[in-house]
Amino acid sequence: MTSSPPATPVVEGWFTDGAEPALIAARCTACGDLVFPPTAAAACRNPRCAGEEHEAVALSRRGRVWSCTDAQYQPPAPYVAPQTEGEPWRPFALAAVELPEGLVVLGQVADGFGVGDLRVDSEVELVVEVLHVDESGPRTTYRWKPVAS
Amino acid sequence: MSGVSGRSGVVVAGVGMHPWGKWGRSFVEYGVHAARRALADAGVAWADVDLVVGGETVRNGYAGYVAGSTFAQALGWNGARVATSYAACATGAQAIDTARARILAGLSDVALVVGADTTPKGFLKPNAGERWDDPDWLRFRVLGMTNPMYFALYARRRMDLYGATSEDFAAVKVKNARHGLANDNARYRKEVSVEDVLASAVVSDPLHLLDICATSDGAAAVVLVSDACAARLGLADPVRVAAVSTVTPTYPQAVIDMPLLATDSTAAVAAGERTFKESIGAAAYEEAGIGPEDVDVAEVYDLSTALELDWMEDLGLCARGEAESLLRAGETTIGGRIPVNPSGGLACFGEAVPAQAIAQVCELAWQLRGQATGRQVEGARVGVTANQGLFGHGSSVVLVR
Numbered sequence: 001m002t003s004s005p006p007a008t009p010v011v012e013g014w015f016t017d018g019a020e021p022a023l024i025a026a027r028c029t030a031c032g033d034l035v036f037p038p039t040a041a042a043a044c045r046n047p048r049c050a051g052e053e054h055e056a057v058a059l060s061r062r063g064r065v066w067s068c069t070d071a072q073y074q075p076p077a078p079y080v081a082p083q084t085e086g087e088p089w090r091p092f093a094l095a096a097v098e099l100p101e102g103l104v105v106l107g108q109v110a111d112g113f114g115v116g117d118l119r120v121d122s123e124v125e126l127v128v129e130v131l132h133v134d135e136s137g138p139r140t141t142y143r144w145k146p147v148a149s
Numbered sequence: 150m151s152g153v154s155g156r157s158g159v160v161v162a163g164v165g166m167h168p169w170g171k172w173g174r175s176f177v178e179y180g181v182h183a184a185r186r187a188l189a190d191a192g193v194a195w196a197d198v199d200l201v202v203g204g205e206t207v208r209n210g211y212a213g214y215v216a217g218s219t220f221a222q223a224l225g226w227n228g229a230r231v232a233t234s235y236a237a238c239a240t241g242a243q244a245i246d247t248a249r250a251r252i253l254a255g256l257s258d259v260a261l262v263v264g265a266d267t268t269p270k271g272f273l274k275p276n277a278g279e280r281w282d283d284p285d286w287l288r289f290r291v292l293g294m295t296n297p298m299y300f301a302l303y304a305r306r307r308m309d310l311y312g313a314t315s316e317d318f319a320a321v322k323v324k325n326a327r328h329g330l331a332n333d334n335a336r337y338r339k340e341v342s343v344e345d346v347l348a349s350a351v352v353s354d355p356l357h358l359l360d361i362c363a364t365s366d367g368a369a370a371v372v373l374v375s376d377a378c379a380a381r382l383g384l385a386d387p388v389r390v391a392a393v394s395t396v397t398p399t400y401p402q403a404v405i406d407m408p409l410l411a412t413d414s415t416a417a418v419a420a421g422e423r424t425f426k427e428s429i430g431a432a433a434y435e436e437a438g439i440g441p442e443d444v445d446v447a448e449v450y451d452l453s454t455a456l457e458l459d460w461m462e463d464l465g466l467c468a469r470g471e472a473e474s475l476l477r478a479g480e481t482t483i484g485g486r487i488p489v490n491p492s493g494g495l496a497c498f499g500e501a502v503p504a505q506a507i508a509q510v511c512e513l514a515w516q517l518r519g520q521a522t523g524r525q526v527e528g529a530r531v532g533v534t535a536n537q538g539l540f541g542h543g544s545s546v547v548l549v550r
Contacts, residue, residue, distance in 0.1 A: 071353060075295050105410065120309035
C-alpha cells in the first residue's frame with residue numbers, strides 16, 4: 001500500500017497484517033476457550049468456566065470451507081461499496097471457514113475469486129486486502145483465498 | 150394421540166389473522182383485526198380477557214416496542230395485565246409461552262396474544278447509526294452479509310453434502326405455492342413452476358429470488374384459555390398447547406448462526422450431541438411427551454426453500470440428508486406422509502416477524518380442527534411448528550387434539 005493516507009484495518013485488533021496475516025482471537029486463560037471476533041467481555045463464554053481473563057492469540061491461517069455464497073446484489077448500509085459512484089456492482093463471494101481450532105469464521109473471499117473456485121471442504125488461506133476506501137483512507141479486512149490444489 | 154391431549158392445561162380457544170400483504174398501513178390496525186377475529190372465533194368478549202401479550206415490532210417506533218399495551222389501548226383499555234415479548238423471528242412463540250406460563254400458574258384465565266408488523270421493502274437491515282459492538286451492524290459493515298447470504302450458506306452445504314439440486318429447492322417453492330392457493334390469508338396465491346424459480350435472478354448463489362421469502366405486513370392472534378375457562382365456554386375436544394420450546398443454544402454452538410461472524414469454538418469443550426436447531430424441536434417433543442413419529446403436520450420456517458429441508462431433519466421428520474428424497478416422493482405435500490407447510494409457508498406469506506410464529510400456530514389450530522378449507526391435512530391430530538429467532542431464540546410449539 002503506497003498511497004497516502006495509509007491503509008488501516010476496518011476494525012482494530014481483529015487480524016494482523018504483514019506477509020503472514022492471521023486472525024486474532026481472545027483465549028480464556030483458564031479453560032482455553034477461543035472467541036472471534038475478540039471480545040472485551042470479562043466472562044468466559046464457557047458456562048462451566050469462571051475465567052475472567054483473556055489473552056490475544058493468533059489463529060491458524062488455513063482452514064476448510066464449511067460453506068460459501070456470494071452477494072449478487074449490493075447489500076444495504078452500513079455496508080460501504082468498494083466501487084466508485086456510477087461503476088456497476090461487482091458481486092463478491094463469502095465463505096464460512098472451519099479452522100483447526102474448532103470454530104467457523106465468516107469472511108469475504110479474496111478479490112478475483114468466486115463460488116466457482118470453492119466447495120465444501122476445500123482449503124483456503126487468510127489474506128488481507130482493501131475492503132473499501134472512506135474519509136480516513138483505505139480500510140483493510142481479512143479475506144479467504146483459495147489454496148491452489 | 151392418546152396420552153397427550155388433556156394434560157396440557159392450556160387450550161387454544163380461538164385464532165385469527167389479518168391477511169398478509171404489502172398494505173402500507175399501521176401494524177396496530179392489522180393487530181386489532183386479527184385480535185377481533187381470534188376473540189370472535191373463541192366466543193370470548195374482549196372485556197373478559199385478563200392478559201394481553203404483544204409481539205414487539207422494532208420497525209414501528211415506540212408503539213411497536215410496547216405492542217402489548219398498544220393493542221390493549223386500541224381495543225379499549227379493559228384493565229388486563231400486559232406483557233410484550235421480543236425474540237426476533239421467535240417473538241410469537243415467546244409471547245405464547247408468556248401467556249401459557251401465567252395460565253398454568255393460575256394467574257390468568259383468558260389470554261390474548263397478538264403479533265403484527267408493517268415492513269419496509271427490500272433486505273431487512275439494521276437500525277441506523279454506527280455500532281461497532283453490535284454483530285448485526287458489523288456483519289453488514291465488515292462482510293456485507295445479508296440474511297439471504299446466511300440462508301445460501303446452508304443451501305450450498307446441502308448441495309455439497311447431500312446432493313441437493315437447485316431443482317429440489319425450486320420444488321419446495323412449487324409445493325408451498327400450491328398449498329397456499331386456497332389460503333385467504335396468504336399474500337401470494339399463484340402456481341409457480343420449477344422453471345419460474347430457476348429463471349428468477351440469483352440473489353446469493355445458489356438461491357434464486359423465488360427461493361427466498363419476502364417481507365410482508367400481516368397480523369396473527371390466538372386466544373389461550375385455562376381448562377376451567379374452556380369448560381365454561383363449552384369447548385368440546387379443543388386444540389391444546391402440548392409444548393412451547395423457547396430454548397437457547399448450548400455452548401459450544403458450533404453451527405454458524407445469523408447474525409454472528411463466527412461460531413463458538415470447540416477448543417475447550419467438544420460440540421454437543423445436538424445442534425441448536427435440533428435442540429429446539431427435541432425440547433418441544435420432550436415437553437409434549439411425543440416423538441417426531443407422532444407428528445401429522447408441520448409448519449416450519451421456510452425463510453428459504455432450502456431451509457425447509459433443513460428443518461425437516463432438525464425436527465427429526467426424516468434422517469439427516471433425506472429431506473430431498475421425501476420431497477421428491479411427494480411425502481411433504483398435502484396427502485403425503487408428513488405434509489410440511491400446508492398454509493403455503495413463508496413462500497406464500499412472506500415474513501411479518503412478530504406475527505409469524507403466531508401464524509404458524511393459527512394454521513395448526515385450523516388443521517387440527519379440520520377447518521383448513523382447500524388445504525386440509527386429513528385426520529391431523531398432532532402438529533408441530535419450528536422457527537428460530539436471531540441471537541439464539543428457539544421457537545417450537547406442539548398442538549394436539
